[in-house]
Amino acid sequence: MQDESCLITFRLEEDEEDVRVAARVGENLLAVARRGRIPVFAPCDGNGSCGKCRVRILNGKLRASKSFYIADVEYDAGWRLACMAHVMGDATLLVRD
Ligand code: FES
Numbered sequence: 001m002q003d004e005s006c007l008i009t010f011r012l013e014e015d016e017e018d019v020r021v022a023a024r025v026g027e028n029l030l031a032v033a034r035r036g037r038i039p040v041f042a043p044c045d046g047n048g049s050c051g052k053c054r055v056r057i058l059n060g061k062l063r064a065s066k067s068f069y070i071a072d073v074e075y076d077a078g079w080r081l082a083c084m085a086h087v088m089g090d091a092t093l094l095v096r097d
């Protein structure tokens with residue numbers, strides 16, 4: 001299952017553009033974003049301490065536990081920290097500028 005490949009679509013809100021990046025199930029989402037040169041702001045470099053690397057799930061699922069930086073209502077709306085999230089399969093994610 002860990003070797004299963006999938007496609008992550010990053011919807012760049014600012015540019016109104018979709019960028020698709022191939023990924024593997026279980027892969028860290030911030031690593032996928034960086035490979036695709038997606039502009040996910042990550043000042044703490046992915047250690048979960050800045051709360052800035054937010055993406056919103058529009059379609060599909062991510063494996064990500066709740067974070068201090070994501071309020072319950074935001075979590076329910078699909079917001080996750082990219083550096084704390086892992087790919088589960090094809091997904092479409094909103095990236096805000
Ligand atoms: S990069 Fe800082 S919390 Fe994700």
